[in-house]
Amino acid sequence: MSEYLNCGNESFFSEVDNYYVDKSETLAILNNSLNKRDRYICLTRPRRFGKSVNAKMINAYYSKGCDSKELFSVLKFANEPSFERELNKHNVISLDIVKMIGANNGINGIIEYITNQVIAELERTFPNSFTTKNNLFKALSEINSKTGEKFIVIIDEWDGIFRDHSHDEKLEIDYVDFLRTMFKGNDSDRVIELAYITGILPIKRYNTQSALNNFTEYTVLSSGDFSPFYGFTEDEVKVICKEHDLDFNETRRWYDGYVLGGLHMYNPNSIMQLIKFKEHKSYWGNTASFESVSDLISMNFEGLKDDIFMMLDGSKIPLRDTLGFNVSLSSIKTKDDAMTYLTHLGYLAYTNGRVYVPNEEVRIILKKVVEDCHFDEYIRLIKDSQEILEKTYEGDCTYVADCIRKYHSKYSSVIKYNSEETLSYVVQNAYLACIENYYKPVREMPSGEGFADILYIPKREADRNIPALVIELKWNKDAQTALEQIKEKLYTESLEDYCGNIILVGINYDKATKEHSCLIEQMKKNVECIKSF
DSSP: OOSSBSOOSHHHHHHHHHOOOOOTTHHHHHHHHTTSTTOEEEEEOOTTSSHHHHHHHHHHHHBTTOOOHHHHTTSGGGGSTTHHHHTTOBEEEEEEHHHHHHHTTSSTTHHHHHHHHHHHHHHHHSTTSOOOOSOHHHHHHHHHHHHOOOEEEEEETTTHHHHHOTTOHHHHHHHHHHHHHHHSSTTHHHHEEEEEEEESSOOOEETTEETTTTSEEEBTTBOGGGGGGSSEEHHHHHHHHHHTTOOHHHHHHHHOOEEETTEEEEOHHHHHHHHHHOOOSOOGGGGSOOHHHHHHHHHOGGGHHHHHHHHHTTOOEEOOOSSSOOSSGGGOOSHHHHHHHHHHHTSSEEETTEEEOOSHHHHHHHHHHHHHHTOHHHHHHHHHHHHHHHHHHHTOHHHHHHHHHHHHHHSSOTTTSSOHHHHHHHHHHHTGGGGTTBOSOEEEEEETTEEEEEEEOBOTTSOTTOOEEEEEEEESSOHHHHHHHHHHTTGGGGGTTOOSOEEEEEEEEETTTTEEEEEEEEEOOOSOOSSOO
């Protein structure tokens, strides 16, 4: 039985036979690229976002080594015009680089190992069709010249060498040269029908040019036509929640936050684990070590630590240059490089030029990373913020206003001091301690007849006595106006499913005097709640 050439469909069958969210329409895009100029595709996404499942599906559809008509007959793609035209009619070479490194007991001689393993299977399938034994592409080229046969190449975990062995520069160069020989030689278009490589990190660049510049790259920063297939869409998750009796609103708080091509995207592994265990918690963090992330934050490129602290409490930070990062940790030179790397890994999400912590699941992981680093700044911030939170519960308006003033002076630049956006960031920083018992704050949440500026909702597992916080910010007006707006525009209606008490906080900043004022009111819900929040 072949392991790399024209493999069977058993792996994909086990996925469909279990619980499969249909992403088969990906194949329509690939069929349109077969033997065309855009046949070279690199699609990268965070860990546990379905990379390997898609690779299995592509192999099951194209491979001559199986009959997948019945398997695909229940999937959406079976209704596409090109479905039967390409079904199981191609020679497919399917490689998983991380698994092959494991089978080789390490990286020593890994390129020779890959070459030897595939050529051994080519010899069984195409006997007496080639003489080259030490160069994979030359062997494929000879087979093509003699038989006319062409090949589809699928490489899963293509970036495993860069992620896990970035210290070995010679290996990186040799590996890129191996890929170049496969996909950029003069005869590549004659031999290769389609190349689909997938992993977490984008293709390495030399100077400003991609090492494989004939590939079209799709990433979490630019997902193009593949956007609907990057993870589970919100509509798909709604169906899952209904079928498995799961609370969609709670699921959204925990796992929503990535936005690709205008679609809200959920981590497939987390949703599948939720189906199995029926418990909203962090599943994604169990899939990989975060040591490299801890090291990266500790390096503190251009104040990265402070930005991470702010993002933990819901702030969005500008990301201006996404091209500086070049695959490995060793290439990171700036804060933008670091944030780009964290975005490719999935620790941050990217929308409209800004990065942020996408959801509660990831926030818990990043919080642990920061806590394990034992940053003095973070410990002080949490301690001070806990005091502000307690004084808010007590209704001490003077204390809260004075703290906001101090935070405003300490954590904003002179240039950006008189900025409404800065005031919002400052207030969120002041309430950083909410990270323990509250979900990630919602900025400008639709409520009643308008948008509440900042809304903190207690976690389900938190003490029932902890109140929700509705914060309205004003600029050159007064705190009373802020409180009245919360009431007049019915901002608390967004908490209709929440049964606890609510604290209303109105904060105003006077640009002329640079004074901050605050008013706090407690509101007890006088309606009977049907379900516990």
